[in-house]
Amino acid sequence: MSKTKTKEENATPTVKIYIMGSMHEVPASLTIMKAMEYAGFKFKRGAGCRAGFCGACATLYRKAGDYRIYAALACQTQVEDGMVLTQLPFVPAPKGIYDVDSLQPTASSILKFYPEVARCLSCNACSKVCPQEIQVMDYVQYCLQGQIDKAAELSFDCVQCGLCAIRCPAEIPQYHVGMLARRLHGKYNMSTPETLIERVEEIENGVFEEGFKELKSLSKDDLKKRYIERDFVDQKKA
Amino acid sequence: MKMIRGYPEDMRKSIDNVNKTRSKRIDQIIEDLSLEERKEVLDNFHPDYNPKYKRNISWGVNKGDNVPNEVADVIEAYPMVNPDDIDLSKIDYDVNVLIIGAGGAGTSAALWANYSGVPKEEILLVTKLRLGDCNTVMAQGGIQAADRPVDNPLIHYMDVIGGGHFENNPNLVKALVSDAPKIIKWHKDLGVMYDCTEDGSFIENPGGGTSRNRMHCSKDYTGLEMFRTLKDEIINREIPYLEFSPAIELITGETGGIAGAILYNIETKQYFVVRAKTIILTTGGFGRLHVAGFPTTNHYGATMDGVVMAYRAGAKLRDLDATQFHPTGAAFPEQIVGLLITEKTRSLGAQVLGRNGEQICYPLEPRDVEASSLIKCCTTTDNYIETPTQMRGIWLDSPLIEEIKGKGTILKNLSAMYRMMNRFDIDITEDPILVYPTLHYQNGGVELDENCYTSLKGLLAAGEISGGVHGKNRLMGNSLLEINVFGRRAGITAANEYKKKSTVGKLTLAHVHKSIKALDALNLKDKRYSPTILPEYRSDIVRDRLVQLYEQSL
Ligand SMILES: Cc1cc2nc3c(=O)[nH]c(=O)nc-3n(C[C@H](O)[C@H](O)[C@H](O)COP(=O)(O)OP(=O)(O)OC[C@H]3O[C@@H](n4cnc5c(N)ncnc54)[C@H](O)[C@@H]3O)c2cc1C
Ligand code: SF4
Ligand code: SF4
Numbered sequence: 126m127s128k129t130k131t132k133e134e135n136a137t138p139t140v141k142i143y144i145m146g147s148m149h150e151v152p153a154s155l156t157i158m159k160a161m162e163y164a165g166f167k168f169k170r171g172a173g174c175r176a177g178f179c180g181a182c183a184t185l186y187r188k189a190g191d192y193r194i195y196a197a198l199a200c201q202t203q204v205e206d207g208m209v210l211t212q213l214p215f216v217p218a219p220k221g222i223y224d225v226d227s228l229q230p231t232a233s234s235i236l237k238f239y240p241e242v243a244r245c246l247s248c249n250a251c252s253k254v255c256p257q258e259i260q261v262m263d264y265v266q267y268c269l270q271g272q273i274d275k276a277a278e279l280s281f282d283c284v285q286c287g288l289c290a291i292r293c294p295a296e297i298p299q300y301h302v303g304m305l306a307r308r309l310h311g312k313y314n315m316s317t318p319e320t321l322i323e324r325v326e327e328i329e330n331g332v333f334e335e336g337f338k339e340l341k342s343l344s345k346d347d348l349k350k351r352y353i354e355r356d357f358v359d360q361k362k363a
Numbered sequence: 364m365k366m367i368r369g370y371p372e373d374m375r376k377s378i379d380n381v382n383k384t385r386s387k388r389i390d391q392i393i394e395d396l397s398l399e400e401r402k403e404v405l406d407n408f409h410p411d412y413n414p415k416y417k418r419n420i421s422w423g424v425n426k427g428d429n430v431p432n433e434v435a436d437v438i439e440a441y442p443m444v445n446p447d448d449i450d451l452s453k454i455d456y457d458v459n460v461l462i463i464g465a466g467g468a469g470t471s472a473a474l475w476a477n478y479s480g481v482p483k484e485e486i487l488l489v490t491k492l493r494l495g496d497c498n499t500v501m502a503q504g505g506i507q508a509a510d511r512p513v514d515n516p517l518i519h520y521m522d523v524i525g526g527g528h529f530e531n532n533p534n535l536v537k538a539l540v541s542d543a544p545k546i547i548k549w550h551k552d553l554g555v556m557y558d559c560t561e562d563g564s565f566i567e568n569p570g571g572g573t574s575r576n577r578m579h580c581s582k583d584y585t586g587l588e589m590f591r592t593l594k595d596e597i598i599n600r601e602i603p604y605l606e607f608s609p610a611i612e613l614i615t616g617e618t619g620g621i622a623g624a625i626l627y628n629i630e631t632k633q634y635f636v637v638r639a640k641t642i643i644l645t646t647g648g649f650g651r652l653h654v655a656g657f658p659t660t661n662h663y664g665a666t667m668d669g670v671v672m673a674y675r676a677g678a679k680l681r682d683l684d685a686t687q688f689h690p691t692g693a694a695f696p697e698q699i700v701g702l703l704i705t706e707k708t709r710s711l712g713a714q715v716l717g718r719n720g721e722q723i724c725y726p727l728e729p730r731d732v733e734a735s736s737l738i739k740c741c742t743t744t745d746n747y748i749e750t751p752t753q754m755r756g757i758w759l760d761s762p763l764i765e766e767i768k769g770k771g772t773i774l775k776n777l778s779a780m781y782r783m784m785n786r787f788d789i790d791i792t793e794d795p796i797l798v799y800p801t802l803h804y805q806n807g808g809v810e811l812d813e814n815c816y817t818s819l820k821g822l823l824a825a826g827e828i829s830g831g832v833h834g835k836n837r838l839m840g841n842s843l844l845e846i847n848v849f850g851r852r853a854g855i856t857a858a859n860e861y862k863k864k865s866t867v868g869k870l871t872l873a874h875v876h877k878s879i880k881a882l883d884a885l886n887l888k889d890k891r892y893s894p895t896i897l898p899e900y901r902s903d904i905v906r907d908r909l910v911q912l913y914e915q916s917l
């Protein structure tokens with residue numbers, strides 16, 4: 126009963142896509158992820174945030190009449206006619222086990238846990254596949270040269286989808302390498318503002334306790350009054 | 364339909380109005396609403412205040428509480444598994460601390476339990492999908508902490524309480540704002556890259572309802588940067604974790620209190636029994652229940668499972684009458700409808716505009732007020748923009764950001780937003796973004812105190828699953844803060860419990876049997892099952908359900 130399509134549905138333009146070898150006709154406006162659901166798949170692996178932030182939905186596909194392999198985040202990419210899709214099993218690359226407190230922001234810290242970085246062939250396969258369009262090879266090279274700040278900044282938008290590592294002939298887990306670079310940079314190269322350290326001390330010394338006591342003792346009406354009268358120092362208000 | 368730089372030709376006329384009026388608007392400030400005006404727009408336009416979307420809970424501790432229908436649906440539902448089918452004498456994992464849900468709250472709790480003396484072998488962290496599938500990783504805009512000299516925790520406290528309509532638990536708010544600088548310091552020590560100016564001080568932005576700039580951020584990938592660091596630490600400290608293994612029911616101990624959980628491996632479909640002395644629930648929010656039919660910003664597994672499990676075991680809930688709709692979900696293109704356009708876009712100066720390019724309201728009201736103002740504009744005036752699929756929306760004038768803060772600001776501070784829209788050929792440095800409110804955050808949840816104890820012995824909670832911190836409405840940047848503050852506190856509390864000698868005794872599912880009896884007495888028309896685990900989007904099944912609902916309504 127429910128399978129009959131409404132008029133509107135019939136009017137939607139559709140495309141033909143191939144999922145694991147079988148053909149499906151799906152509305153042309155869908156993302157790859159929604160198209161697979163439309164076709165009857167229920168995701169268990171291969172879907173997470175559904176918004177381009179978690180990297181769970183990394184997908185490889187081919188297009189009709191094109192020999193190349195394309196890569197994308199399935200939740201952020203619209204289907205195209207003739208797409209041939211496969212689902213990638215997520216195989217996490219091994220991650221180094223380290224204690225950042227005992228490291229320095231240097232190439233040797235990185236090489237200690239990821240010696241394979243020295244084997245980079247500069248083939249650039251990783252940059253080409255990255256769905257975030259990150260210059261992956263460049264950040265790997267920056268690590269090798271000890272330019273941890275540059276590696277950290279360049280790798281910043283990585284969603285850890287793992288596609289780069291899958292393509293790497295030197296078996297480098299680039300996204301783990303970038304992670305370590307960012308932690309080293311964030312910890313050692315970026316200073317901790319004095320104002321933060323002072324504020325933590327003030328709180329630990331109970332400087333605001335009296336103030337909290339007073340605020341907590343106010344009636345709801347008095348609180349409301351305070352709230353309305355509070356000043357805004359940073360923002361323009363009418 | 365002819366498309367011009369990502370937008371249909373029809374919508375271009377209105378975009379021209381936006382572009383033409385920009386220079387006139389740059390210094391124009393629209394007044395924010397008074398408390399009375401706020402109340403009026405909320406009463407009339409916020410879905411929370413529309414009785415059509417709500418009903419009273421019919422059984423259990425919170426019987427009589429008015430909540431969204433979708434929340435009542437999962438509470439008035441039978442357990443997924445017959446308690447008699449589970450063999451509790453066979454314990455698969457025997458630990459001291461079980462943490463259910465590995466988002467920001469769960470990972471902080473695990474780390475702080477470990478820092479505070481619980482050996483890693485005594486901890487088990489379980490999660491529904493992959494480590495990293497959570498709302499935390501999606502957070503964009505930032506995290507609040509009052510660390511500037513012009514600011515302080517007392518000012519932060521007032522903003523939180525006022526934003527929450529003065530209904531927050533003051534002890535929780537105090538904990539939230541007092542721990543905030545400590546949390547940022549902890550993150551800095553771990554190596555989280557918070558955005559800084561040239562001279563090394565933090566970049567701090569305003570947010571809706573904040574009276575000081577105190578939003579710390581890592582571009583618009585704040586949650587990703589924070590979470591991947593916490594996850595890195597979990598792996599470095601070799602804290603055991605299980606993926607694809609959601610908890611589906613809590614287990615009680617003979618001596619009273621919560622003593623474990625049943626896990627369900629969603630791939631192998633096996634059940635596992637975990638026994639633990641302390642259970643920390645950190646399962647996050649409910650966006651994927653699609654309250655009031657709204658699309659959502661939330662991750663795939665945000666289905667309120669923890670609240671359901673806790674409720675069956677008798678935990679007290681609060682503030683679930685209040686749901687957060689984010690003012691600016693994407694309304695175009697269709698592929699990303701409902702996904703978040705971060706509030707940071709407005710923090711950096713973007714205004715909200717009607718179809719002729721004039722501002723419709725103050726852009727940084729507290730979220731519920733801002734969302735209601737947008738709904739009002741789209742439903743009671745003709746000052747909205749319509750998409751080819753008949754969705755209504757309002758312009759968010761992103762190019763204004765670069766007029767105010769200079770070229771390059773968007774790429775540097777909103778690279779996720781730029782990338783998302785650019786994937787659909789829209790350049791947000793040149794053209795505005797079409798937005799409409801979207802389901803975002805579970806304001807209420809399991810009641811707790813400042814040490815994360817719930818009303819049940821042995822059960823702690825932290826994060827979006829909980830209620831009381833934000834009252835009736837959370838402000839931007841206070842949730843990333845909450846998950847760290849209360850995740851940390853839960854971990855420390857668990858470590859204190861670990862040091863006390865006590866046992867949980869024989870395991871039972873008596874509370875599940877009791878829940879089934881209570882449900883039987885209701886004579887429900889539909890037999891539903893919960894927790895939901897994953898929402899259903901397969902088109903034929905969704906269609907069948909809609910047809911069924913329609914037929915029932917006749
Ligand atoms: C798009 C978006 C942007 C946001 N931006 C901001 C922001 O800028 N600033 C801010 O402060 N807040 C923001 N928030 C809110 C904030 O990110 C979340 O409220 C917060 O991260 C929730 O953390 P959590 O640890 O409580 O839950 P989550 O991070 O959602 O983690 C919960 C985990 O529990 C798992 N789980 C669920 N059910 C089960 C089960 N039955 N068994 C086992 N595991 C289970 C889930 O899969 C998930 O991994 C944003 C939210 C979203 C969705
Ligand atoms: S750098 Fe690698 S893991 Fe990161 S987003 Fe690009 S391809 Fe994915
Ligand atoms: S794919 Fe591997 S070897 Fe090739 S450039 Fe990238 S890191 Fe180097």
Ligand code: FES
Nearest residue numbers: 173174175180200
């Ligand atoms: S599901 Fe998270 S990036 Fe696509």
